[in-house]
Amino acid sequence: MPSPSKSNIYFFFETSIDLRNRTELKRFLQQLFRREQRELETLNYVFCSDRRLLQINRQYLSHDDLTDIITFELSPRGGPIVGEIYISTDRVRDNAKLLGVSLKEELHRVIFHGALHLCGYSDKTGEAKAKMRKLEDQNLLAYVPRKTVSS
Helix, strand or coil: CCCCCCCCEEEEECCCCCCCCCHHHHHHHHHHHHHCHHHHEEEEEEEEEEHHHHHHHHHHCCCCCCCCCEEEEEECCCCCCEEEEEEHHHHHHHHEEEEEEEHHHHHHHHHHHHHHHHHHCCCCCCCHHHHHHHHHHHHHHHHHCCCCCCC
């Protein structure tokens, strides 16, 4: 397990998006995995375009549609979590507008969504999707109050 001062969560930006408080977000994600009783070895978040994510979707999942996130679990069976999460910043922006929420909220929801997938949660059925949404909401509520409030 990595030392507390060294994170095992990394953010890569192929496209630009405002992701503030990254150190705090990494700490929160590490806590999420601990709450779920899952050991995290390494997690890479890659922020990319619709075009790039569509290419990944076609190549690896044989899907020909736009999506906001694709999560790959690369862990050896029974081992600690190793994962890569690709997030389309284009989809996140469009979905935030469509849903009437802030870009920051939608971005964090998708970030937590990917982590929850790596913890074993699915969204393939209506019931599973409702459970996933509830967990996303809980994590959003738990994370938001941690933000620095300017007076």
